[in-house]
Amino acid sequence: MHNFQFLIIILFSPLVNGLIKKLKASMQGRVGPGVFQPYYDLLRLLKKDMVVSTVTSWIFKATPYIVFAATVVAALIVPVVSTLSSFSITGDVIALIYLFALARFFMALAGLDAGTGFGGEGSSREMTVAILVEPMMMLALFTAAISAGSTNLVRIATVQSVNFSPSHLLALSAFLVAIIAETGRVPVDNPDTHLELTMIHEGMILEYSGRYLALMEWGHFIKQMVLFTLAVDIFFPAGMVQASGGVTVAAAAGIYALKMLGMAVLMALVESTRAKVRFFQLPSILGSAFVLAFLSLVTHIMMEK
Amino acid sequence: METEQYLLSGIIFFVVSALSALVPAKKIRTTAYFLSLLGSLSFLFLGFNLITAAPASFPVLAVSSYFEFALRGDALSGFFVITISLITFAISIYSIGFTRDMARAGFLGFFYNILILSLYAVVLSENLFTFLIAWETMAIASYLLVTIERTEKASRAGLFYAVMTHIGTAFIIVLFFLLYRATGKMDFEGMKAGIAAMPADIKSVVFVFALIGFGTKAGLIPLHTWIPRAYPVAPPQVAALMSGLMVKMGIYGIIRICMDVMGQGPEWWGITVIAVGAVSALLGILYAIIENELKLFLAYSSVENIGIILLGVGASMMFKSSGLYALSSVALAAALFHVLNHALFKGALFLGSGSIIRGAGTGNMERMGGLLKRMPYTGLFFLAGALSICALPPFNGFVSEWLTYQSLLLGYQSPSITAKIVSPLGGAALALTGAIAAAGFVKAFGISFLGMPRTAEAKDAREGSPSMLIGMGLLAVPCLLFGLFPGLALSWLLPAVFALTGAFPALESHGVLVIGQTSAALSPAALLITMIFMAVAVLLAIRIMGGKRKTVYADSWDCGIRGLTPRMQYTATAFTKPLRIIYKRIYLPSRDLKVRYVLKPFFVKSIQYGGEITPFFERYLYEPVTGFINVVAGKVRLLQSGSLQLYLGYILITLIVLLIFGT
Numbered sequence: 001m002h003n004f005q006f007l008i009i010i011l012f013s014p015l016v017n018g019l020i021k022k023l024k025a026s027m028q029g030r031v032g033p034g035v036f037q038p039y040y041d042l043l044r045l046l047k048k049d050m051v052v053s054t055v056t057s058w059i060f061k062a063t064p065y066i067v068f069a070a071t072v073v074a075a076l077i078v079p080v081v082s083t084l085s086s087f088s089i090t091g092d093v094i095a096l097i098y099l100f101a102l103a104r105f106f107m108a109l110a111g112l113d114a115g116t117g118f119g120g121e122g123s124s125r126e127m128t129v130a131i132l133v134e135p136m137m138m139l140a141l142f143t144a145a146i147s148a149g150s151t152n153l154v155r156i157a158t159v160q161s162v163n164f165s166p167s168h169l170l171a172l173s174a175f176l177v178a179i180i181a182e183t184g185r186v187p188v189d190n191p192d193t194h195l196e197l198t199m200i201h202e203g204m205i206l207e208y209s210g211r212y213l214a215l216m217e218w219g220h221f222i223k224q225m226v227l228f229t230l231a232v233d234i235f236f237p238a239g240m241v242q243a244s245g246g247v248t249v250a251a252a253a254g255i256y257a258l259k260m261l262g263m264a265v266l267m268a269l270v271e272s273t274r275a276k277v278r279f280f281q282l283p284s285i286l287g288s289a290f291v292l293a294f295l296s297l298v299t300h301i302m303m304e305k
Numbered sequence: 306m307e308t309e310q311y312l313l314s315g316i317i318f319f320v321v322s323a324l325s326a327l328v329p330a331k332k333i334r335t336t337a338y339f340l341s342l343l344g345s346l347s348f349l350f351l352g353f354n355l356i357t358a359a360p361a362s363f364p365v366l367a368v369s370s371y372f373e374f375a376l377r378g379d380a381l382s383g384f385f386v387i388t389i390s391l392i393t394f395a396i397s398i399y400s401i402g403f404t405r406d407m408a409r410a411g412f413l414g415f416f417y418n419i420l421i422l423s424l425y426a427v428v429l430s431e432n433l434f435t436f437l438i439a440w441e442t443m444a445i446a447s448y449l450l451v452t453i454e455r456t457e458k459a460s461r462a463g464l465f466y467a468v469m470t471h472i473g474t475a476f477i478i479v480l481f482f483l484l485y486r487a488t489g490k491m492d493f494e495g496m497k498a499g500i501a502a503m504p505a506d507i508k509s510v511v512f513v514f515a516l517i518g519f520g521t522k523a524g525l526i527p528l529h530t531w532i533p534r535a536y537p538v539a540p541p542q543v544a545a546l547m548s549g550l551m552v553k554m555g556i557y558g559i560i561r562i563c564m565d566v567m568g569q570g571p572e573w574w575g576i577t578v579i580a581v582g583a584v585s586a587l588l589g590i591l592y593a594i595i596e597n598e599l600k601l602f603l604a605y606s607s608v609e610n611i612g613i614i615l616l617g618v619g620a621s622m623m624f625k626s627s628g629l630y631a632l633s634s635v636a637l638a639a640a641l642f643h644v645l646n647h648a649l650f651k652g653a654l655f656l657g658s659g660s661i662i663r664g665a666g667t668g669n670m671e672r673m674g675g676l677l678k679r680m681p682y683t684g685l686f687f688l689a690g691a692l693s694i695c696a697l698p699p700f701n702g703f704v705s706e707w708l709t710y711q712s713l714l715l716g717y718q719s720p721s722i723t724a725k726i727v728s729p730l731g732g733a734a735l736a737l738t739g740a741i742a743a744a745g746f747v748k749a750f751g752i753s754f755l756g757m758p759r760t761a762e763a764k765d766a767r768e769g770s771p772s773m774l775i776g777m778g779l780l781a782v783p784c785l786l787f788g789l790f791p792g793l794a795l796s797w798l799l800p801a802v803f804a805l806t807g808a809f810p811a812l813e814s815h816g817v818l819v820i821g822q823t824s825a826a827l828s829p830a831a832l833l834i835t836m837i838f839m840a841v842a843v844l845l846a847i848r849i850m851g852g853k854r855k856t857v858y859a860d861s862w863d864c865g866i867r868g869l870t871p872r873m874q875y876t877a878t879a880f881t882k883p884l885r886i887i888y889k890r891i892y893l894p895s896r897d898l899k900v901r902y903v904l905k906p907f908f909v910k911s912i913q914y915g916g917e918i919t920p921f922f923e924r925y926l927y928e929p930v931t932g933f934i935n936v937v938a939g940k941v942r943l944l945q946s947g948s949l950q951l952y953l954g955y956i957l958i959t960l961i962v963l964l965i966f967g968t
């Protein structure tokens with residue numbers, strides 16, 4: 001049963017996104033769509049015909065499946081409510097990050113495949129943001145991995161129950177910035193706009209429609225929830241089902257739901273209180289997050305002595 | 306068959322192939338490559354014998370009592386012999402089709418075989434004499450192959466390469482001399498036995514010279530400047546040979562001298578190698594990504610990958626000096642695995658670039674586009690190479706980089722603070738490198754193969770001949786195979802790792818890579834299987850939930866204007882513009898904008914835009930040095946007046962000086 005915990009992420013990831021939207025709306029004094037709206041959207045897209053550009057090659061058609069499959073496999077690796085999963089031998093946290101990189105690689109190719117300006121612009125910007133985010137995210141994860149003595153996610157989530165050492169707090173703040181950038185949220189990208197000059201992720205997938213678009217969107221929701229789960233696994237893994245006992249499955253599920261609610265509130269808060277910055281101001285934001293990650297590493301090594 | 310016979314038959318095949326390439330009949334010239342195939346096969350078996358059996362010495366050809374031509378193979382040589390054999394086998398097949406209509410194909414075929422033989426000779430040398438002869442043969446053969454197209458550009462590139470490689474050789478000769486003086490031996494085994502007599506500071510000098518001398522061949526920054534000159538003018542199969550194998554001889558030299566002959570050194574050796582590797586990886590890929598010339602892009606990306614290999618080598622040296630042999634073995638396994646992997650995927654990519662240049666008539670990405678529909682197999686193999694080099698799962702590059710990450714992360718177990726901080730930073734550098742490489746190859750593949758053809762030539766591009774496709778496939782398919790089943794390739798290099806570090810990394814069990822110290826695990830095969838399972842599952846689920854829907858084919862979204870033209874597509878230059886802005890302190894870009902108006906400032910007649918980046922190392926390192934040498938040479942020229950009396954005077958003065966000081 002523990003091996004099927006990834007289904008939680010697959011099934012509830014649209015809900016988390018709906019929740020963030022709803023929270024954002026209420027913080028901004030709007031009513032907003034219901035929390036189940038993403039499900040209706042996905043279903044509607046699945047039932048639509050598709051329009052595919054004649055310019056595109058097989059890359060365009062394969063990409064939605066590659067993106068979805070890579071993201072789902074990432075969800076397999078990450079422990080959700082229990083650390084008893086046997087998928088930890090499939091890969092570790094590095095494999096997880098590189099599965100996202102695989103998905104991004106194909107998404108960027110698909111952006112170029114239709115031969116439009118928007119697609120190319122989206123691809124170029126997405127890859128640039130990845131260049132700024134990746135080393136910082138890796139360094140933050142390394143600090144966590146070094147303190148747990150492994151990059152194996154189950155091991156990281158088992159070793160300590162709550163990680164609130166100074167170095168972990170620094171790493172967590174860097175990692176949260178990384179999550180915001182990776183999920184395409186304000187201030188890095190605006191998930192709600194189709195305005196040509198500001199979009200990154202939306203530009204890349206502009207040519208997609210129907211079930212392909214549904215897969216891309218769903219994959220994006222899953223990626224977001226995997227990253228949230230990764231954050232809680234590494235930094236406050238307390239309340240998971242462990243080999244040594246821990247809590248019951250029902251309790252673990254409840255605690256996990258609360259954690260996800262917390263992450264959703266945090267994201268909604270950040271998006272409501274920040275404005276999107278200019279693209280070329282991103283290096284300073286993401287660069288300072290890199291400094292945080294580096295400080296967290298140094299702090300860890302200094303304090304360990 | 307005996308190991309010796311494999312060696313002999315291999316040499317004979319290559320020599321006969323080289324000679325028959327010189328025969329002017331086209332048919333014989335092409336058939337010669339089949340002999341090269343047999344040569345590669347013989348050496349492949351030789352390599353398998355070397356990694357399983359005890360080190361083997363081969364009969365000696367004595368030139369004098371001091372200098373003898375002697376070959377000897379151990380596990381490290383064996384691994385390199387296997388790598389060379391696999392790659393040259395595929396490149397020879399590619400050459401059959403590619404060289405058919407080439408000018409000077411006989412000359413090319415001759416030196417192609419000589420270059421391959423010299424590669425084998427380098428890794429099988431028993432002593433310094435043999436090594437230097439092999440090393441120089443390699444340099445000369447590759448120089449002649451680089452300059453095979455008799456153009457101004459090629460000969461300048463060749464000259465630059467020849468000078469650079471000889472500067473490297475000079476350092477190697479000096480370090481060999483130092484080793485000989487301390488140990489009194491010319492052969493590597495003898496030097497290894499007598500190395501204890503060598504003072505520690507002389508050892509460090511040897512280390513630095515090895516890093517400079519072999520680093521020049523490997524293309525370490527700032528000694529990389531010959532690479533972006535030589536590769537783009539070389540024929541693609543030669544570029545594949547040089548980038549995939551010849552630069553690895555530099556890595557072989559560093560490992561042979563610093564980890565085998567000298568055993569181990571102080572910790573700063575390893576840290577230096579990590580630092581040099583990180584800088585090469587980062588700057589290499591940063592310079593690569595802004596290039597739009599396909600071969601130039603691949604050339605710079607070689608610099609990056611040498612850097613990644615050195616991250617592993619450096620970590621291994623660092624752990625070895627702290628006595629952490631198990632960790633050292635993981636790091637060295639990562640480095641050697643990446644040596645093999647880079648040879649495979651860079652070989653496939655360079656061969657791919659050759660097919661593209663021939664098929665689409667240009668090497669410039671800005672003039673390509675839509676090639677995937679016209680060259681489907683070349684595109685597929687190029688994509689496999691690109692996915693591998695970007696270290697994306699489940700390809701082989703991912704596995705070797707994963708091992709490199711793991712070994713760098715194990716740095717926290719080292720007792721020294723420096724190692725603890727340097728190694729995760731090396732990991733962050735690797736992450737940054739990987740992200741830039743991904744962007745670079747999205748550009749290279751996306752702009753060349755996807756979208757609409759930008760020129761008429763690209764529109765009429767033709768797929769390469771079957772032998773070219775087979776050659777590329779033989780390099781691209783193993784990229785996936787060694788990713789899914791890394792145990793196979795690891796079994797070739799673990800004997801060498803054991804010989805050099807005294808430990809076996811307990812890496813693979815039942816198809817899963819496990820780092821024993823941390824229980825970090827990876828199974829690329831399981832990743833692929835689950836991915837395929839999920840993709841099929843979702844495909845079925847969609848069919849069931851959404852029913853069958855039709856797909857309408859239409860133009861790309863054009864914002865309401867009628868019809869997009871190929872010129873409206875995103876360009877390669879535009880793709881990397883954000884990076885040129887973000888990393889402007891590294892690129893030091895200059896731009897040149899000429900606008901001509903009909904009526905200023907409203908009606909523009911024409912806009913001319915040129916952009917350039919500063920070649921930092923050329924301007925601030927090479928130009929001052931060459932300038933200084935020119936000035937000194939100018940002063941020295943005063944001695945050369947051409948007057949016979951003056952020269953006789955010099956002789957007289959020398960004689961007097963000798964008479965005074967000689968007594």
